[in-house]
Amino acid sequence: MTTDLPVADRWFKAKPAGLGVTMLTEPYVEFFFQSNVWHVRGRDRDLVVDTGNGIGDLRGELRPFTEIRPVVAVVTHGHFDHVGGLHAFDERVCHRLEAADVGDPFPLPAFRADYPDWFELEIRQYGYEVPETTVRAWPPGGFDRGRFGARPSTPTRLVEEADLIELGDRVFEVLHLPGHTAGSIGLWEEATGVLFSGDTVYVVDALEVSDKEAFAGSLRRLRELPVEVVHAGHNASFGRPELHRLIDSELARLDT
Numbered sequence: 001m002t003t004d005l006p007v008a009d010r011w012f013k014a015k016p017a018g019l020g021v022t023m024l025t026e027p028y029v030e031f032f033f034q035s036n037v038w039h040v041r042g043r044d045r046d047l048v049v050d051t052g053n054g055i056g057d058l059r060g061e062l063r064p065f066t067e068i069r070p071v072v073a074v075v076t077h078g079h080f081d082h083v084g085g086l087h088a089f090d091e092r093v094c095h096r097l098e099a100a101d102v103g104d105p106f107p108l109p110a111f112r113a114d115y116p117d118w119f120e121l122e123i124r125q126y127g128y129e130v131p132e133t134t135v136r137a138w139p140p141g142g143f144d145r146g147r148f149g150a151r152p153s154t155p156t157r158l159v160e161e162a163d164l165i166e167l168g169d170r171v172f173e174v175l176h177l178p179g180h181t182a183g184s185i186g187l188w189e190e191a192t193g194v195l196f197s198g199d200t201v202y203v204v205d206a207l208e209v210s211d212k213e214a215f216a217g218s219l220r221r222l223r224e225l226p227v228e229v230v231h232a233g234h235n236a237s238f239g240r241p242e243l244h245r246l247i248d249s250e251l252a253r254l255d256t
């Protein structure tokens with residue numbers, strides 16, 4: 001078993017994404033498990049969209065911003081790679097249909113030896129090799145093998161379609177986008193055309209879908225929005241032409 005990995009200086013990599021949005025990623029996590037965390041600066045409070053795998057200290061990473069303003073953390077759905085760091089925030093938001101998963105996320109193990117069979121299978125189904133370790137470096141400050149990835153979180157607010165997340169000078173509307181999971185949500189800022197899409201749409205070949213019909217409906221709905229930029233749950237951000245291309249190819253795949 002490989003344990004002689006280097007220790008990372010800093011767990012998250014931050015990159016400006018325009019309009020007061022910062023993208024945070026976990027570069028030492030194996031690619032299959034990597035997800036995006038988004039920080040949005042507001043006048044009265046900040047917004048965090050999704051919270052990564054819970055391996056490194058996201059709350060600590062954001063402290064320079066959040067010492068100034070309170071922060072509300074919203075998860076787009078309850079998958080382990082999005083809810084991992086949620087527990088450390090004072091305001092924890094998800095759709096009511098995701099509360100059970102947020103409260104009991106899959107505890108991503110550090111070592112392949114501890115992966116359940118279904119998990120190995122899922123990685124292979126996506127076309128990836130199963131890695132021996134989940135990360136390529138250990139997080140700073142050490143870790144506990146028995147408590148590595150996502151921790152359970154209790155939401156402080158459950159949201160529904162059309163609820164608002166207010167930051168003072170900016171406001172995000174909750175879009176209920178069932179399909180990837182029953183309670184998947186997007187956050188939509190009408191004033192700027194910024195959409196946080198979670199796992200409903202991102203640049204990848206094949207998405208995991210729990211309800212095809214609902215998923216197709218959610219995609220058609222996103223196609224009607226005057227979107228300028230999509231900040232997704234995984235991989236790079238993109239504009240409206242790419243959004244339409246992804247939606248059209250996904251709708252075609254769902255029909256087969």
Ligand SMILES: [Zn+2]
Pocket residue numbers: 077079180199
């Ligand atoms: Zn997901």
Ligand SMILES: [Zn+2]
Pocket residue numbers: 035079081082199233234
């Ligand atoms: Zn995801």
